[in-house]
Amino acid sequence: MKTFLKELIDIKNWKKKTKVTWCVVLAVFAVCLVLSFLKPSESDMKAQASAEMQELLKKDETSSRKRVTVTYNSLFVINYCSFSSSGANAISEKYVGFAGKIFKADTGVGKFTGQMVNYTYRMLGSGENILHGAKLTLFLTTISMVIGVALGTVLALGKISKNKVISKICSSYIFFFRGTPLMIQLFVVYFTVPAVFGFAWRDLFAAGDDQAVYKGAFIAALIAYGLNSGAYCAEIVRAAIQSIEKGQHEAAKALGMSYGQTMKMIILPQSVRRMVPPVCNEFVMMLKDASLVFAISLMDITTISKNIMTSEVSYNVFLPALVIYLIITAFFTWIFDAIEKKFSLYE
Amino acid sequence: MAQNEYILETEHVSKRFGDLVVLKDINLQVKKGEVICIIGPSGAGKSTYLRSLNQLETITSGKIFIKGRLFLHREKDHTVERIDKETQKALLLEMGMCFQRFNLFPHKTVLQNIMLAPIEVKHEDKETVKKEALELLKKVGLYDKANEFPNHLSGGQQQRVAIARALAMKPEIMLFDEPTSALDPELVGDVLQVMKDLANEGMTMLVVTHEMGFAKEVADRVLFMADGIIAEEGTPDHIFNHPENPRTQSFLRSVLNV
Numbered sequence: 001m002k003t004f005l006k007e008l009i010d011i012k013n014w015k016k017k018t019k020v021t022w023c024v025v026l027a028v029f030a031v032c033l034v035l036s037f038l039k040p041s042e043s044d045m046k047a048q049a050s051a052e053m054q055e056l057l058k059k060d061e062t063s064s065r066k067r068v069t070v071t072y073n074s075l076f077v078i079n080y081c082s083f084s085s086s087g088a089n090a091i092s093e094k095y096v097g098f099a100g101k102i103f104k105a106d107t108g109v110g111k112f113t114g115q116m117v118n119y120t121y122r123m124l125g126s127g128e129n130i131l132h133g134a135k136l137t138l139f140l141t142t143i144s145m146v147i148g149v150a151l152g153t154v155l156a157l158g159k160i161s162k163n164k165v166i167s168k169i170c171s172s173y174i175f176f177f178r179g180t181p182l183m184i185q186l187f188v189v190y191f192t193v194p195a196v197f198g199f200a201w202r203d204l205f206a207a208g209d210d211q212a213v214y215k216g217a218f219i220a221a222l223i224a225y226g227l228n229s230g231a232y233c234a235e236i237v238r239a240a241i242q243s244i245e246k247g248q249h250e251a252a253k254a255l256g257m258s259y260g261q262t263m264k265m266i267i268l269p270q271s272v273r274r275m276v277p278p279v280c281n282e283f284v285m286m287l288k289d290a291s292l293v294f295a296i297s298l299m300d301i302t303t304i305s306k307n308i309m310t311s312e313v314s315y316n317v318f319l320p321a322l323v324i325y326l327i328i329t330a331f332f333t334w335i336f337d338a339i340e341k342k343f344s345l346y347e
Numbered sequence: 348m349a350q351n352e353y354i355l356e357t358e359h360v361s362k363r364f365g366d367l368v369v370l371k372d373i374n375l376q377v378k379k380g381e382v383i384c385i386i387g388p389s390g391a392g393k394s395t396y397l398r399s400l401n402q403l404e405t406i407t408s409g410k411i412f413i414k415g416r417l418f419l420h421r422e423k424d425h426t427v428e429r430i431d432k433e434t435q436k437a438l439l440l441e442m443g444m445c446f447q448r449f450n451l452f453p454h455k456t457v458l459q460n461i462m463l464a465p466i467e468v469k470h471e472d473k474e475t476v477k478k479e480a481l482e483l484l485k486k487v488g489l490y491d492k493a494n495e496f497p498n499h500l501s502g503g504q505q506q507r508v509a510i511a512r513a514l515a516m517k518p519e520i521m522l523f524d525e526p527t528s529a530l531d532p533e534l535v536g537d538v539l540q541v542m543k544d545l546a547n548e549g550m551t552m553l554v555v556t557h558e559m560g561f562a563k564e565v566a567d568r569v570l571f572m573a574d575g576i577i578a579e580e581g582t583p584d585h586i587f588n589h590p591e592n593p594r595t596q597s598f599l600r601s602v603l604n605v
Contacts, residue, residue, distance in 0.1 A: 250403050251450035251509075255464035255516060256440045265467065269454050346454050346496040 035077035040097035045081035048095045073121035080117040120320040123301045131214050137300045141287045147226030152233025177231030189224040190296045217296045236278045240271035273343035280336035354379040360409030371575040380549045384562035387572035393555040401442045413438040443513030447525040449505040451497035458493040461515045483511040503534030523554040571595045
């Protein structure tokens with residue numbers, strides 16, 4: 001038991017001792033599972049309202065104009081419920097439920113906890129469509145990086161090609177997309193392109209679709225981000241290809257392999273491992289650049305937190321935003337580490 | 348053109364990098380089964396000559412014939428006679444090459460290294476190729492390393508795999524570019540043994556080497572190259588025991604510490 005605890009504290013060796021890591025993960029998961037079962041139910045939370053508030057709620061049932069706003073959020077192991085009435089003598093009550101108990105959350109630690117739960121819930125985009133909050137950020141980053149790596153490989157091969165025309169075209173593309181701000185590129189794709197060619201991004205979707213505007217903006221963002229990361233990935237791929245020693249080309253040539261075969265079977269597979277760390281870096285940059293979509297009305301983590309800040313005048317809102325970004329980054333860094341390890345098998 | 352008796356022939360091969368002349372008008376005829384060792388000081392153009400034979404270096408001018416057929420003809424840095432791609436590739440594959448730094452493909456196992464070119468370039472049947480590859484590995488004494496990655500092997504083992512990889516293409520000529528120069532002294536022996544076996548089987552070999560012992564023992568003919576020309580050539584006995592050219596004499600004196 002003592003050694004087990006020692007291993008737990010010894011964070012440096014966690015990677016080697018995956019067993020221990022898994023134990024920790026499973027333990028945390030088990031605790032969360034228990035806590036989530038103990039979590040007070042929605043009806044319990046809603047029943048907490050004071051007598052005064054109950055009265056208002058009862059009145060609301062019959063009147064068409066509601067005076068009380070009820071918010072209920074459930075986040076993994078903790079839940080949050082707030083009642084607030086509008087009008088001359090407005091009152092508001094907040095409650096946090098945790099481990100079978102319900103706490104009042106109007107002041108101090110309770111208030112802070114309640115805020116965190118509420119904000120995190122909204123930033124994760126729980127209950128909303130997939131183009132909302134953290135889900136939007138994730139989708140946008142992942143898909144545009146996939147586009148970027150594919151496009152980057154093509155551009156890199158073009159840039160090192162012996163055909164001067166192809167090489168020039170690819171270099172110019174990279175020069176253009178690395179030399180202009182991503183936000184302007186986003187504006188050009190979202191505003192200028194439809195204006196010039198006479199269409200609107202929302203037209204891509206059915207007229208009855210009430211999400212058409214957001215979906216259209218998402219497609220535009222995807223294109224802008226994909227084209228942009230293509231330029232950065234091209235340089236990463238090119239550097240990786242050119243870092244493979246000349247002898248590999250010579251050996252392949254002496255065996256009668258064509259340029260295409262050499263690239264496909266010898267050079268690119270070897271460059272993948274060298275690409276992983278800089279691509280991971282680019283991924284993390286892209287994840288944070290994704291916050292620029294606030295400019296075209298998409299609701300990502302950053303947009304939501306800014307909206308909450310202005311509407312509720314609460315500056316705590318940026319704390320859960322930081323944590324969410326950190327968790328996403330940590331997750332992808334871990335994935336890229338695993339990929340790198342897989343490809344370093346032969347070294 | 349009656350070059351048929353020679354498996355490899357070069358006429359007036361020259362190469363220059365700008366003003367620097369690397370090869371000056373080299374003529375060589377190689378008979379089938381001949382083992383030729385090329386010795387000489389560094390910078391003499393030994394490696395460049397060997398590499399220009401299979402087009403890793405582009406020659407400035409000259410003709411190269413393989414098995415009596417024109418493989419390359421260039422004058423003043425331009426190809427004079429165009430040889431159709433199929434023929435040229437077929438002739439290129441008659442030459443197998445081993446490099447000083449092995450140049451094995453590190454992301455493929457030993458077996459995959461050997462099997463890759465026969466399958467992808469010659470489109471041979473996979474099962475047959477595998478059988479032959481394992482046979483070759485047995486020959487170079489590395490049968491048990493078939494599924495290792497090259498970087499997990501010693502230098503000597505890697506070079507033997509490289510030889511097996513070149514042999515898998517069934518070349519008629521083997522080119523060795525300082526095959527033992529990057530090896531620890533104690534690992535040289537195994538590689539040389541494999542090369543000796545190959546020579547005894549009647550393989551035509553061109554070996555750029557600093558292993559004078561090997562040249563003495565195995566070579567049919569030794570070429571001494573200096574300053575881009577073949578300064579002297581002859582039997583090992585002639586070159587090592589009765590060299591005529593003063594350059595050869597001084598080179599051998601410094602190498603053999605006589």
